[in-house]
Amino acid sequence: MSHTKLHPETLALHQGYAPDSQQTISVPIYQTTAYGFDSSQQAGARFALQELGNIYTRLTNPTHDVLEKRLAALEGGASGIVTASGSAAIFYAIINLAFAGDNILIADKIYGGSSNLLLHTLKNLGIQARVFSIDEPSSIEPLIDTKTKAIFFESLSNPQIAIAPIEEITQIAKKHQIITICDNTVATPILCNPIKWGVDVVVHSLSKYASGQGSTISGGIVDREGLNDLIKDNPRYPQFNTPDPSYHGLVYASVPLPIFNLRIRTALLRDIGAALSPFNAWLVLQGLETLKVRIHEHSAHALKIAQFLSSHPKVTAVNYPGLANNPYHHLAKKYFKDSLCSGLVSFEIIGGSEQAKKVCDSTQIFSxxxxxxxxxxxxxxPASTTHSQLDTDQLNALGILPNTIRLSVGLENPQDLIADLSQALQD
Structure with a gap:
């Protein structure tokens, strides 16, 4: 099914699957470790990449395949690959490009777990992360050198709720022939398509809005059409342009497939093995079917709550780009469909850390x-949980204060949620 003429909600229901011989409408869960081969010759051909087909579920699985195709179609990309978690997706995307001695550029406003991975864990592998200001794209270029292999940012950051100037970042990256990686978890492909604005690779924690019910850990990676042309003969990426001794001397740039995700599948999933279970892939597929309806409702409810908080005497600041006075509102109008901005809201209250925790403890509907x-x-x-690994200076640099509270607004009636926050703020 071609995804160029269909709308996202149609793709989310149909892309990548035709009923099998049993005529099942729901995508089957292929809960298997391995697959049988017709012959030893076929087995050898698949291991040598002379024939495409299933070998082992760590690499491919029919349930994964449907999810990968749907995710790629929703993002407008060339191919998709799913992973055990969003963190695994980010890790794979980065180490697909960078080796010991290399560096990557990362935005200052990103999820704390991603910051920890990129600043600290990768440092132990010899990969340096250099931080640029998402609000000042001009801060990117002075950080670039011949060892810079990727520029990483979030389309809509968590928990600062900041929107990246995507087009400005990708223009700088193209000038220097560097691959951009955008985490589109919070925005989802329903609201924002970073590839449309020049991004090369999109990563997701599919554990969030994509699945929608908090029932699975999963991640995904989508690469864009034409990325092969950027990689081929690019001196920044010799791993794609020289023989891979672990794969019979394969030169990825010579393969007529999307080679970014191909190398992740054949080298990184093969060796590191942070693979998604077929059942978890099936759970995400169920979530994708209602993603458009849900993300529109999340966004509508979040806007009402942001407006309520903006007028509350105990609230000193509200971060939500859907508000007309928000500094990222103009970027929401540019990059986000109908200026919808997801269900993520953060705000600051009068008082410090203990007062913020008291508000959290006092809610009855919010968990x-x-x-x-x-x-x-x-x-x-956030300061005591999701970003607790960071020191005070790092938290301040990320815009996370001791009195910051983050909301993920759900599908309950917004008036009930407003009443819950109102009573919690009064305590």
């Missing part, structure tokens, strides 16, 4: 949970 994108409304104090 204290560190996930986002659930159908149920969630609340958390």
């Amino acid at each position: 204290i949970v560190v996930n986002i994108g659930d159908t149920k409304s969630l609340i958390v104090h």
